[in-house]
Amino acid sequence: MNTQETQGQQVSSIRPEDWSWSFWPAVPLYPYGRRRTLRQEVVKDTIWTFDQIQGILYTVVPIRMTVVKLDAGGLLVYAPVAPTRECIRLVKELVTQHGDVMYIILPTSSGLEHKVFVGPFARCFPNAQVFVAPHQWSFPVNLPLSWLGFPWRRTQVLPEDSAHSPFAPEFDYALLDINLGRGSFGEVALFHKRSRTLLVIDSVLSVPEDPPAIIQLDPYPLLFHARDSALDVVEDNPANRRKGWQRISLFAIYFRPSALEMVKLKQMFRDALKAPNRSRKAYFGLFPFRWKDNWQQSFDALRGGGRLFVAPILQTLILNQAPRQVINWANKVASWDFQRIISCHFDSPVNASGYQFRQAFSFLENKPPVSEYLFGTKTQPLPKEDFEFIKEIEEKLLKQGIATPAKEKI
Secondary structure, eight states, X not given: OOHHHHHHXXXXXXXXGGXXXXXXXXXXXXXXXXXXXXXXXXXXXXXXXXXXXXXXXXXXXXXXXXXXXXXXXXXXXXXXXXXXXXXXXXXXXXXXXXXXXXXXXXXOSSOHHHHHHHHXXXXXXXXXXXXXXXXXXOSSSOOOGGGGTOOTTTEEEOOSSGGGSTTTTXXXXXXXXXXXXXXXXXXXXXXXXXXXXXXXXXXXXXXXXXXXXXXHTSOHHHHHHHOSSTTOOOOOSHHHHHHHHHHHHHHHHXXXXXXXXXXXXXXXXXXXXXXXXXXXXXXXXXXXXXXXXXXXXXXXXHHTTTOOBOOHHHHHHTGGGSHXXXXXXXXXXHTSOOSEEEOXXXXXXXXXXXXXXXXXXXXXXXXXXXXXXXXXXXXXXXXXXXXXXXXXXXXXXXXXXXXXOOOOOO
């Protein structure tokens, strides 16, 4: 990957206004109206990723778009990100070399943080056909896609059979579409045959040990979470950036991991008055987190040597609603001969096989998952104690009738 060269070229030629994203109030996530974009070449002259960041309370993770060069000429875009001037300029550099954007894929029916970018992105490339996952919906009012900014003359639902898509000679795909009653959860796994690359959006992920390059462009969120209390002043160095990233990962994936305690309200305000930084950017000195001494072990268990896994929120609230359907989908995806996976979040690309992809879904089966050595580390299931907060959410949703009980394991 040509990361350093690309990053250097971007920094030398951009202006702050090129990062502007004026539609951020539709999904008000950090960094709000200023989004940097980092392009990386994954497969030479064939596949590129475009990373931005998003999060809450400085718990920031990458959100990723992938662009693939078509053998027939032109480009295919999977899961667009915010079409800032910087982002569009970087895409058009590829257009100049490889041809226009021919296809834009929205590979989810439920991910508003992905859906919100598709209409504005498509307007920048008026010759592209837009394909969306089935059963699109919006909340709190279910609106037509054209009302959400999608170009209605150019937008269509992906055919159920991938052989009927216009890009079938170069790609295969598998649709996962789970009816949740009040909406659907959809995921389109897209397989680029020539490069043996699998593209997924939310179904599996892998957590890197060090913070991704896009997050290091502005280290403030990393250093914010590297603190042990509101009173700390943290030096900007690689060790503290790594510490902040690993805590962010625990927070983002578990919401409230077992290694995290919340500071009592009275103590939090008392510490805020003594905090060395009480600026608005620092939330006026408020810092409600206290990490236990074993937080590093919790991260190591989460990372599992870089293994693939399904996010706990999907394990607990979504995929267990249709275990047989999910397993059938995972079996189809695992049957493809891929050697790397590009996910829309966390680490990318991840060198992985169909077997490793399939193992990530073993939580849906009655048999225990198979432990394996991955990158020299024996992988184990995610610790049960870290699921406790998500289980509490599930119980509340069940009582309110918003969620339904999980189906029996296979």
